[in-house]
Amino acid sequence: MILLLIILHEFYKGRNSSLSTKGGENLHCNMALPIERKTEWQYRGEGNCSLAVANLEEQQVYRFVKQYYTQQLDAITKSLDSQQTNLPTDIIEDELRKVINYVENVMQPLLSTHYVEPPVLCEIKNGLTKEAEVMVNESRPVHRRCKSQDNVDTRARTALVLPDLCFLPTTNTGPVYTCTQSLSNGTTVINDTACGPTISIELKPKKGFLPQSQYIDKASLRHQVCKYCMHQRLKAREGQWPRPTNYCPLDLFSGNRQRMKHALLGLIHTPQNNLKICKNGVEVYGAHKQKDLNLLLKDFFTGDARNKYLTSFLDLVIEILLSPRSKGGNSIETPSFNSQVCYNSKYVPKSHSKGDSGKLPMECVLEKIYSVQSLDELDIDGIYPIYQHLQTHLNSYPQHRSNWGLDGPYSEDWLTRSTFTDNSEHLQSAVLKVKKFLISKTVQDCSIMVALQPLVKRPSDMSSVINFDEQYFRYSISIIDLDPKRFDKIPTYYIMEQEMEKAYQENMDKVKLRDIGKKCETL
Numbered sequence: 001m002i003l004l005l006i007i008l009h010e011f012y013k014g015r016n017s018s019l020s021t022k023g024g025e026n027l028h029c030n031m032a033l034p035i036e037r038k039t040e041w042q043y044r045g046e047g048n049c050s051l052a053v054a055n056l057e058e059q060q061v062y063r064f065v066k067q068y069y070t071q072q073l074d075a076i077t078k079s080l081d082s083q084q085t086n087l088p089t090d091i092i093e094d095e096l097r098k099v100i101n102y103v104e105n106v107m108q109p110l111l112s113t114h115y116v117e118p119p120v121l122c123e124i125k126n127g128l129t130k131e132a133e134v135m136v137n138e139s140r141p142v143h144r145r146c147k148s149q150d151n152v153d154t155r156a157r158t159a160l161v162l163p164d165l166c167f168l169p170t171t172n173t174g175p176v177y178t179c180t181q182s183l184s185n186g187t188t189v190i191n192d193t194a195c196g197p198t199i200s201i202e203l204k205p206k207k208g209f210l211p212q213s214q215y216i217d218k219a220s221l222r223h224q225v226c227k228y229c230m231h232q233r234l235k236a237r238e239g240q241w242p243r244p245t246n247y248c249p250l251d252l253f254s255g256n257r258q259r260m261k262h263a264l265l266g267l268i269h270t271p272q273n274n275l276k277i278c279k280n281g282v283e284v285y286g287a288h289k290q291k292d293l294n295l296l297l298k299d300f301f302t303g304d305a306r307n308k309y310l311t312s313f314l315d316l317v318i319e320i321l322l323s324p325r326s327k328g329g330n331s332i333e334t335p336s337f338n339s340q341v342c343y344n345s346k347y348v349p350k351s352h353s354k355g356d357s358g359k360l361p362m363e364c365v366l367e368k369i370y371s372v373q374s375l376d377e378l379d380i381d382g383i384y385p386i387y388q389h390l391q392t393h394l395n396s397y398p399q400h401r402s403n404w405g406l407d408g409p410y411s412e413d414w415l416t417r418s419t420f421t422d423n424s425e426h427l428q429s430a431v432l433k434v435k436k437f438l439i440s441k442t443v444q445d446c447s448i449m450v451a452l453q454p455l456v457k458r459p460s461d462m463s464s465v466i467n468f469d470e471q472y473f474r475y476s477i478s479i480i481d482l483d484p485k486r487f488d489k490i491p492t493y494y495i496m497e498q499e500m501e502k503a504y505q506e507n508m509d510k511v512k513l514r515d516i517g518k519k520c521e522t523l
């Protein structure tokens, strides 16, 4: 019997990997099998909507939906159709399918197959989500353990699944942690492919440009201070994080290595939810855990860099962030890219280093993210009146909401199609602007995952290998968290933007008053 179950297990495992490129059209997963053996789960992270846990055996990460997610979903579904009687399990499944379609049909073509892999829909057996949640509980941040909204929704019968991006794409032998391998005859040989730990770094870069929209008041601070820096004041006032960060997204997106390093050091100083570093999948640095990185990186570099491991690591990450994956070889600078400076940034330019033009190379991950973020040309000030206009129209013609695909389905032509020919050109163009805005919002909230492993020598296959400081590293780079943003959230965006600007302005006024006070004291 056990043998039969194992054979079935292997069969489904094979199916799982072969289906993973099909964007989850079918439901499949070995998690549905009645294997008695307990799965080894390891914590990977979480947001408001999902708990991400790695199945160590499969090297896959499951995103289990939380109760917060289903409550939101329930409210939205009821507001759109008060008659709806679907079961929560079906609603969740439909919604997860939409996420897959959005990533596959909208995000991947825009951001490239090199960086984006659509998740797969996986059926999960009863009791599995709870089992995983209990197993990883100790690793979760304390504030996530007490609210019922942060509990996984055990009614869900499906989950989104992606490869474990804290590791390099798996080989037949699985991830390699050590430099040596024990052979069956008792001898030990040096592993010539990979050596040392896998370090992953996750960056949530946020919005990388200052708006140039004509709809924003000319006198507005938003032309000088980026959204992230403004938001920091509001977050500080609301006690979301103990201290504001030195990180500014415009420094990271500048393409200038010195500025980028300044940005990364800002994140090391205050990671908040914008930086997370893992060693062999275990978080070692982030918002809630800050271990000695120089010590942790010691077995990652071969040279005797003493306390400079962190500096070397950041330089290596910068090289990867600027490397043009899809083209390979030389970097071509992006013609449309103009590096901007945020008034709030603490970066002080140093002497210009050689080869540092301060431009983003075409096709590097930052350039891809930047160019898709730039689809929003109007900013919220230009979009909000369009939203109101569309809402007024929808009050009279509610059926147009689905014609326009505002809540999906996300087909290949979601952005470009004009199936709503009975609408005026004006309306069609309004819908297109809103869609571009929502796409940009998704990419303003995504994360970059880089995984790296040192190699002992130059490998014969140099794809996804970087030569840095006379050492070779294999690496992978992916963009995650590309879920669609809701049309109905536009009014919230509008209010939030005003609150952020107000909070920033009030803080500036306070600082000014304090400075005047200090001057008066010295007179």
Ligand SMILES: O=P(O)(O)O[C@@H]1[C@@H](OP(=O)(O)O)[C@H](OP(=O)(O)O)[C@H](O)[C@H](OP(=O)(O)O)[C@H]1OP(=O)(O)O
Pocket: 047, 048, 049, 231, 273, 441, 442, 444, 445, 485, 489
């Ligand atoms: O509005 P922002 O810029 O604060 O972004 C939100 C994120 O906050 P952050 O500032 O990154 O800490 C927020 O992140 P956290 O849950 O706070 O980690 C979410 O990603 C939120 O997206 P959604 O509502 O879950 O779809 C994000 O909302 P969207 O604006 O992307 O809809």
Ligand SMILES: Nc1ncnc2c1ncn2[C@@H]1O[C@H](COP(=O)(O)OP(=O)(O)OP(=O)(O)O)[C@@H](O)[C@H]1O
Pocket: 044, 045, 046, 047, 048, 049, 050, 051, 052, 061, 063, 162, 163, 164, 165, 166, 202, 276, 447, 480, 481
């Ligand atoms: N495939 C993966 N490999 C490794 N870690 C992952 C993977 N997917 C997610 N994670 C980790 O889990 C975290 C939370 O995942 P995710 O962003 O999908 O949750 P979320 O609830 O949608 O977040 P938010 O509410 O902030 O949008 C990520 O920030 C990342 O640290």
